[in-house]
Amino acid sequence: MTEAKQTLGVLGGGQLARMMVLAGVPLGVRFRIVDPVADACAGQVASLLHEDWTALDRLQAFAREIDAATFDFENVPAETAEWLAAHAQVAPNARSLAIAQDRVLEKDLFRQCGLPTTEFADVTTRADLDAALARIGAPAILKTRREGYDGKGQFRLQTAGDAGAAWQALGAQAGSRGLILEAFVEFDHEASVIAVRAASGEFDAWPVTRNWHVGGILSASLAPAPLDDAIAAAARAHAQAIAEQLDYVGVFALELFVRGDRLLGNEMAPRVHNSGHWTIEGAVTSQFENHVRAVLGMPLGDTAPRGLSCMLNWIGELPERDALIAIPGAHWHDYGKSPRPGRKVGHATICGDDAATLAGRLRQVARALGRGAQVQPVIDALAAMR
Numbered sequence: 001m002t003e004a005k006q007t008l009g010v011l012g013g014g015q016l017a018r019m020m021v022l023a024g025v026p027l028g029v030r031f032r033i034v035d036p037v038a039d040a041c042a043g044q045v046a047s048l049l050h051e052d053w054t055a056l057d058r059l060q061a062f063a064r065e066i067d068a069a070t071f072d073f074e075n076v077p078a079e080t081a082e083w084l085a086a087h088a089q090v091a092p093n094a095r096s097l098a099i100a101q102d103r104v105l106e107k108d109l110f111r112q113c114g115l116p117t118t119e120f121a122d123v124t125t126r127a128d129l130d131a132a133l134a135r136i137g138a139p140a141i142l143k144t145r146r147e148g149y150d151g152k153g154q155f156r157l158q159t160a161g162d163a164g165a166a167w168q169a170l171g172a173q174a175g176s177r178g179l180i181l182e183a184f185v186e187f188d189h190e191a192s193v194i195a196v197r198a199a200s201g202e203f204d205a206w207p208v209t210r211n212w213h214v215g216g217i218l219s220a221s222l223a224p225a226p227l228d229d230a231i232a233a234a235a236r237a238h239a240q241a242i243a244e245q246l247d248y249v250g251v252f253a254l255e256l257f258v259r260g261d262r263l264l265g266n267e268m269a270p271r272v273h274n275s276g277h278w279t280i281e282g283a284v285t286s287q288f289e290n291h292v293r294a295v296l297g298m299p300l301g302d303t304a305p306r307g308l309s310c311m312l313n314w315i316g317e318l319p320e321r322d323a324l325i326a327i328p329g330a331h332w333h334d335y336g337k338s339p340r341p342g343r344k345v346g347h348a349t350i351c352g353d354d355a356a357t358l359a360g361r362l363r364q365v366a367r368a369l370g371r372g373a374q375v376q377p378v379i380d381a382l383a384a385m386r
């Protein structure tokens with residue numbers, strides 16, 4: 001018997017939606033994408049409706065066409081998610097989105113689920129900022145509570161004397177987006193767990209990924225992360241507790257700071273995540289495929305890794321493709337976006353059966369593309385594994 005064709009609606013048409021399409025089409029899934037940007041890059045691989053997501057009256061036809069809806073972008077208004085839920089199955093649910101859109105609610109949830117976080121305070125006035133600094137101390141980071149991403153909407157305070165400059169930078173957003181002051185974490189590493197949960201409650205996670213950020217933007221990821229088994233198991237258990245608390249359906253990322261044998265929750269992304277891109281070639285089933293499967297009620301696929309993988313983000317512009325793909329185990333992803341400083345325009349994943357093989361291939365990448373600074377921390381982490 002052949003299954004009926006299913007149509008998945010995606011709100012947001014960036015590279016995450018694009019990679020969802022590339023993973024879902026072989027399963028026979030059709031896609032309808034909505035994005036307020038006319039040339040959103042998922043539109044190169046699926047039908048794109050150029051529409052604002054608050055224009056609910058103009059989303060009626062889209063809502064009728066789809067069997068389920070999901071997101072490539074967590075800042076879709078929660079009201080749109082709720083409206084859509086009356087017309088189609090929506091995953092993740094509106095509550096997960098609302099919590100993940102707000103850094104204070106997110107940290108409250110982590111603590112409620114037994115995952116510690118750094119000290120933090122909600123800030124709405126300059127006086128709140130001074131009081132929060134007096135309590136938390138410096139260094140600290142002032143961030144917008146909502147709508148910040150890739151290090152945008154953040155100001156680092158080295159001392160309490162930086163309060164004026166921090167307020168100058170972000171104070172104007174206190175009313176519209178809210179602010180949060182966080183104690184700076186002197187972490188050993190950053191890590192993430194990419195996990196998936198089905199409507200049945202079935203839960204699985206890929207091996208923990210180690211991440212390196214430059215200027216608040218993800219630069220490189222290594223998976224499986226060189227990490228003590230007990231810490232990796234704890235990270236997975238935290239992800240499961242959070243998913244169950246939210247009755248979450250689909251893939252999500254839990255970003256963590258690792259300090260000694262302690263884990264602190266930083267934030268969650270209620271969607272497929274940049275630190276899980278390595279799963280396309282580096283795992284039996286990718287985060288994109290399992291997200292599509294979970295959202296459309298298909299059985300989940302195996303999250304086991306195939307050897308070791310390193311993902312390198314291409315930010316601003318693409319390096320030379322052919323120099324990279326000539327290297328064994330190297331895979332290229334061009335998002336079809338025009339170059340722009342700070343913009344994620346593509347990534348590469350380099351795979352190897354063991355740490356020595358992967359490190360050798362990364363040295364080739366460094367030489368071929370002149371990317372020494374980007375790959376060296378990963379090579380060092382691999383050397384420490386041997």
Ligand code: AMP
Nearest residue numbers: 118141149150151182183184185213216
């Ligand atoms: P976020 O958007 O909160 O994930 O922040 C982007 C990056 O900034 C993180 O991945 C960290 O590298 C850094 N960062 C954010 N918050 C903190 C913190 N409280 N302490 C230390 N580093 C941080």
